[in-house]
Amino acid sequence: MADTIQRPTPTTVPSKPDTDTGPVALDGVTTPPRINVATLGRQLLGTWADVRIAARELSARPDMQGIPGLSMAEHRTRVFGQLKVLADNGHVLRAFPTYLGGADDHGGNIAGFEELVIADPSLQIKGGVQWGLFGAAVLHLGTTVHHDKYLPDIMNLTVPGAFAMTEIGHGSDVASIGTTATFDPETDEFVIHTPFRAAWKDYLGNAAKDGIAAVLFAKLITQGVNHGVHAFYLPIRDETGAFLPGIGGEDDGLKGGLNGIDNGRLHFDHVRIPRENLLNRYGDVTADGTYTSSISSPGRRFFTMLGTLVQGRVSLDGAATAASALALTIAVTYGNQRRQFTAGSPVDEEVILDYQRHQRRLLPRLATTYAQTFAHDEFLVKFDDVFSGKADTDADRQDLETLAAALKPLSTWHALDTLQEAREACGGAGFMAANRLVGLRADLDVYATFEGDNNVLLQLVAKRLLTDYSRKFAKADAGALARYVVQQAAGRAYSGSGLRSLGQLMTDRGSTARSVGALRDTEVQRELLTDRVETMIADVAGKLRAATKLPKKEAADLFNAHQNELIEAARAHAELLQWESFTRALEKTDDAGTKQVLTWLRNLFGLGLVEKNLAWYLINGRLSAKRAQAVTAYIDRLIARIRPHAQDLVDAFGYTQDHLRAPIASGIERERQNEAREYYADLRASGHAPREEKASKK
Amino acid sequence: MADTIQRPTPTTVPSKPDTDTGPVALDGVTTPPRINVATLGRQLLGTWADVRIAARELSARPDMQGIPGLSMAEHRTRVFGQLKVLADNGHVLRAFPTYLGGADDHGGNIAGFEELVIADPSLQIKGGVQWGLFGAAVLHLGTTVHHDKYLPDIMNLTVPGAFAMTEIGHGSDVASIGTTATFDPETDEFVIHTPFRAAWKDYLGNAAKDGIAAVLFAKLITQGVNHGVHAFYLPIRDETGAFLPGIGGEDDGLKGGLNGIDNGRLHFDHVRIPRENLLNRYGDVTADGTYTSSISSPGRRFFTMLGTLVQGRVSLDGAATAASALALTIAVTYGNQRRQFTAGSPVDEEVILDYQRHQRRLLPRLATTYAQTFAHDEFLVKFDDVFSGKADTDADRQDLETLAAALKPLSTWHALDTLQEAREACGGAGFMAANRLVGLRADLDVYATFEGDNNVLLQLVAKRLLTDYSRKFAKADAGALARYVVQQAAGRAYSGSGLRSLGQLMTDRGSTARSVGALRDTEVQRELLTDRVETMIADVAGKLRAATKLPKKEAADLFNAHQNELIEAARAHAELLQWESFTRALEKTDDAGTKQVLTWLRNLFGLGLVEKNLAWYLINGRLSAKRAQAVTAYIDRLIARIRPHAQDLVDAFGYTQDHLRAPIASGIERERQNEAREYYADLRASGHAPREEKASKK
Known part of the structure; x- marks a missing residue:
């Protein structure tokens, strides 16, 4: 790195904020006010203050934090290990049903979850993929049978999963995705298929390495009618980590950040899943292929389904x-x-x-x-x-x-x-x-x-x-x-x-x-x-x-x-x-x-x-x-x-040195400045300080 | 990474730029003009077009390019190797004297150098440290004796060097640096010293690993007078790579970028160098300790010295x-x-x-x-x-x-x-x-x-x-x-x-x-x-x-x-x-x-x-x-x-696929889009396309 080359700038000093009130005494203040940092801090913590405090304690643990300079592989391994800690202590499971070990606490769940960004954004987002997207899709788009069958393993991380919505050709336009799920009444199965390259699922966390299942979004087709985007539960890897038949994928590789997350791509070649794997809260198909939904408008149904993932x-x-x-x-x-x-x-x-x-x-x-x-x-x-x-x-x-x-x-x-x-x-x-x-x-x-x-x-x-x-x-x-x-x-x-x-x-x-x-x-x-x-x-x-x-x-x-x-x-x-x-x-x-x-x-x-x-x-x-x-x-x-x-x-934001972890904010700079100032003060006092050339010429 | 969840937006299409001229025909144009990309490209290349073209050929070589995801150590090694290629082909040596193998070509030198950013900014900046700062300081602040003695080894990279100006406590305020170079007439030497922690040199390329010498900026003190900031040539490491006596340092470690460069810190404990190591173009000291300069004002002298490094x-x-x-x-x-x-x-x-x-x-x-x-x-x-x-x-x-x-x-x-x-x-x-x-x-x-x-x-x-x-x-x-x-x-x-x-x-x-x-x-x-x-x-x-x-x-x-x-x-x-x-x-x-x-x-x-x-x-x-x-x-x-x-x-900027090296700009996206569009066109033509739910209800 080239070094800074700079000239000194002359006159710049602090203004005097508390006396500089101009021609009139603004706001009628004459003595400077004081902030009560403790009460302000409490106010900033907001409605779920205790949850946030607990999450910050977790984020302060060195073993839960990111380490700059890890390789992508090391970072992924570390984050996956941290995810297990989260699963064990239940901090991130508050939104799940109480009867399954959650707390039906949606606001508190998010309040705690988002504080994890301080430990490592990769941990926050990987947790978000597992419980906030993959798990939440099963919770909100599935019904009791899915909850009972899938949620326990999702919650305890026995089944890491991908949220397979985005396609390389339709990032923000989910309604136009190309993947199809065509019902086959002969076998009572859906056939999941990727018709062209632009319909590959992409950028999916957990897809490159850890995911053994996915919630997949595809257009549901039955009896020759396209009923639009629906979600399906789909195993993607076997116990050896290999893709199941008909499923392929790639690792997205290195990204600009969040490299603790194994983002990847998935594609499907006529993969068959049982009819029951349709997450059927807002739309279902009977054995004979008849489509039913509690929401008659396809547009409103689509928005309602996606809305559960806000x-x-x-x-x-x-x-x-x-x-x-x-x-x-x-x-x-x-x-x-x-x-x-x-x-x-x-x-x-x-x-x-x-x-x-x-x-x-x-x-x-x-x-x-x-x-x-x-x-x-x-x-x-x-x-x-x-x-x-x-x-x-x-x-x-x-x-x-x-x-x-x-x-x-x-x-x-x-x-x-x-x-x-x-x-x-x-x-x-x-x-x-x-x-x-x-x-x-x-x-x-x-x-x-x-x-x-x-x-x-x-x-x-x-x-x-x-x-x-x-x-x-x-x-x-x-x-x-x-x-x-x-x-x-x-x-x-x-x-x-x-x-x-x-x-x-x-x-x-x-x-x-x-x-x-x-x-x-x-x-x-x-x-x-x-x-x-x-x-x-x-x-x-x-x-x-x-x-x-x-x-x-x-x-x-x-x-x-x-x-x-x-x-x-x-x-x-x-x-x-x-x-x-x-x-x-x-x-x-x-x-x-x-x-x-x-x-x-x-x-x-x-x-x-x-x-x-x-x-x-x-x-x-x-x-x-x-x-x-x-x-x-x-x-x-x-x-x-x-x-x-x-x-x-x-x-008042309440972040401690364990959260900041930035040497420049640790007080080291003040120490250095004070040491330098004292050195010069002592030198001046000693009488041995060199004279300045300008002064010595006079 | 969480996936995008998005609703379709309705009506948005291209405006019709060339007919949308509003109430009056702006600029009197009725048919759309055409750009001559070739001549515009030549104009953009500017005064040193040929030098730029040659530098871009170099930047298009895979062995000269950065590879995302290398570890810091690998990246540093790779860039150092690339630097040797630059030294060998002489592209970056144009500013040095013709009699030493350069070309006394200052504009062309920069024109070629800056194009290296396209290969890898680490390569550009590491080259800048070696030849644009370390070497240029010897060239512009030293005199013939220094040129003959030091420049050949700097030019051919036998002596990688640091530009030791910035101190941790005085980034942009070079005039206030704390490092001193005190002349000792007894031994005809300068004594280089770091008086306190804030005066450590920091962020120096080549300092953590490769540098075996440095141009050091310190306050020149002789006969009890401080003559301000001057530059000195200083060996820092021996042939084993160990610091010379009295010199210490640290590796800056991982940075936000430019990790192909080994930035580091240096400090000095009464390190002695011969009087001749003062780069004495703008200020000199005689054997008896008398200071001389062609520029009488210390302020103007300082600005003149730094100005040579613009x-x-x-x-x-x-x-x-x-x-x-x-x-x-x-x-x-x-x-x-x-x-x-x-x-x-x-x-x-x-x-x-x-x-x-x-x-x-x-x-x-x-x-x-x-x-x-x-x-x-x-x-x-x-x-x-x-x-x-x-x-x-x-x-x-x-x-x-x-x-x-x-x-x-x-x-x-x-x-x-x-x-x-x-x-x-x-x-x-x-x-x-x-x-x-x-x-x-x-x-x-x-x-x-x-x-x-x-x-x-x-x-x-x-x-x-x-x-x-x-x-x-x-x-x-x-x-x-x-x-x-x-x-x-x-x-x-x-x-x-x-x-x-x-x-x-x-x-x-x-x-x-x-x-x-x-x-x-x-x-x-x-x-x-x-x-x-x-x-x-x-x-x-x-x-x-x-x-x-x-x-x-x-x-x-x-x-x-x-x-x-x-x-x-x-x-x-x-x-x-x-x-x-x-x-x-x-x-x-x-x-x-x-x-x-x-x-x-x-x-x-x-x-x-x-x-x-x-x-x-x-x-x-x-x-x-x-x-x-x-x-x-x-x-x-x-x-x-x-x-x-x-x-x-x-x-017209003239960058080819070898420079862009971005798959998304390679035409792959057009291929994917065309494949998808053809798929749907064929499906519609086949008569087997599923009906839309909305239409099927009518």
């Missing part, structure tokens, strides 16, 4: 958020100890987190991670309500799926972004595998495209928003839409000055402080964020209205011409959901000092969203130029105010 | 751009073959690059990569002019360093961003190591912080811009500044409507087409981009003016409060440089069809920069709301027009 997305949202918290704990701790460049003093170098740019890099990401943490807990409660049956109407399930499709993309992208920024903020030390950041980033990379490609998921959210929007007007009288259109047009009429209402323009002619005062108001932030989502959706809906009357091809073209806008609207919606969760969490925060700092952090999150989309607010007349400038100015001030609390805010 | 940054800019081009070649090729979801047709699935979002993800990054390619060639010419002596005044050298500090951050960040987007755009296949993207991303990660942390480099650029700005006014009469300030204030007065000049507001009341017409004008783009840089710098300069009269601490605080703004101004400056290079390249493009498409691509790059900073243009009254909206609308149109040329644009 927990994958739930857990990725939580795991990605945990990884972000870990990364920020490492980077903030290091940034508080590392010194670089003198600025305000001739001898003392500055702590790097005192540089404004360094704060700008880490603190907004910390605010987002807080928002995600609170949003995830609410998401998990919703998930638990649906899966426990507390609230599981069709509408509840649809809401849950939309929530999953909204939150998972944002948190998985945020994790990649945060891990990278944290890595760079730690410089060369951040690039060392020992300091964890590069390994976590490599592992989490694929979270952005598995369990649903992030862009595809956001498009689903957008479609839901469009549907809701059109329903709203379907219910209202015809006049409502007309009035709406007139209002929109009226809004446009002001576009010369870019202002929807002249009122704000007048108000804003006041001081910056007055603008700032408004921006920190919860209702103002809510209004800004909500209005943007609603307006974006209304705009696109208006543009797409013509599609219903167009031929299929033209309608598709029209839709495609607005795809990017739609996805951005979905993102805005998801960000609003996170902001609302953060805001509700604030209401539950009792300690005054903690509440004050969290309020700044929530404002940083909310105004950060506004700043990111400032052009939209200006173009659409929601903010005047003056107020738009105040957004950035206020963010700068918020960051300076939050900076002294940065360490408390990351400490 | 080539590292030059080559990273080129290598990062090459990696981006490779990534886009893979992703665009795959995006043109892969099909997913039906939209406009009931049976044919869409090619994914026909989705607007997919285009939005890849094509703007392609435009940036083109801009960088052209900018890099001009940068390399400038570098060659300075190092060949064609134009090497102090001003030339400063310009070159500023250019390096501006371009290297943008291109290295762009490479990470592009590699990640390309990886996600290829879905699960992109995560497979065999398809190259994850490995390249892991390797290039550290490019963002080595050879100068990107944020620190941009701050250097900002300071240069501030200096230039203040010089401009120092030369002008006092009245010029006053007038300038008045103009600024006048600009502010319009901030109620956010418009600097009412003229634009009036013009913009016309149609969208009129606004678009202006945006595609080269001069309008230049004005928008230039004005932003100048205004940002003028704004910050105004805010920092008070600093000169403040005490050191307060001045530092003031500077720090604007650090983020400064760095953003530097980024804007660097982007403008790239845009100017792209624009000059357009003037050199003869083929009319190629020129047309490149003009769209340049417009996409330029307007992409404007769109990214749209809020700034609105707040500062440079664009009306109406014209700002036109920016995004026009970008959408440009992307649709460029889309049919995407494959030609990546093919």
